[in-house]
Amino acid sequence: MKNTKIKLFALGFASAVFLALSLILTHEGEAIYFSGFLTGWVPEHIGTESAWSIIIYVATITVCVVIPYMLGSMNFAVMISREKYHDDVRKYGSHNAGMTNMIRVYGKKAGIYTLLGDALKTAAAVLMGRFLAGEFGAYLAALFCVLGHIAPVWYKFKGGKGVVASAVAILILNPLYFVVVFAVFALVYFTSHYISMASVAAAFIYPAVVFYGAKFLTGGKDMASAPAMVFAAFVGLFIIFKHCANMRRVYYGEEKKMYLFKKSKKDSEI
16 A cells, blocks of 8 residues: 555645646736646746747646546555555456445445545546636546546546546535535435435536526626536536446436445455
């Protein structure tokens, strides 16, 4: 677990650095958290019509796509199962490389480490995107980080279902929307004890939350931004698609329920 803990620390440190820089540096009197360093502060000093400005813009888009995808491809379920248990969690349970299957196969502590890793990699990606290119960069980075988690290049494109990565991205992008989506998730989970059903319900409602949330917050004056709607549609469709097999098992009564406070004999130390 030494290598995994080092990666967790590095991701947490990177997240803190990007957040701090985004809030400390300013552009036109406001923190570059809103405008981005490479899309706001840099063009102001070199001019928006220069060739360098275009190069910087293209480079920014590339970085906000490639690095978040690589970070998303760091699948902690696979990493922990290989490093700690010398096996691959995708061989067991639901065959999914995610927190829920880690809990079922190796216990709650393994699941917690997986949750922490997937949360920190997403936070680092989204906050990096926010630092470099403001809101647009944050949504772009979030989208490709979730895509990396679902189809990781490091693990033959067989990853998790993107629930934790999506949830953390939503939390950073808009905490208010996260509260609404999480409330739906919690309501469905605590009435059914199906993580899969709760995840699908939350994914289904998220695009509507983004669309109507923007109208509510602006008194009907503004629509949700294009990056926000694209990300919401991507998350909603992909999470529902990835849970089709789970919904089939729920329908036939074959899906296993998950009890949050139920002790498992399989819990093990990491």
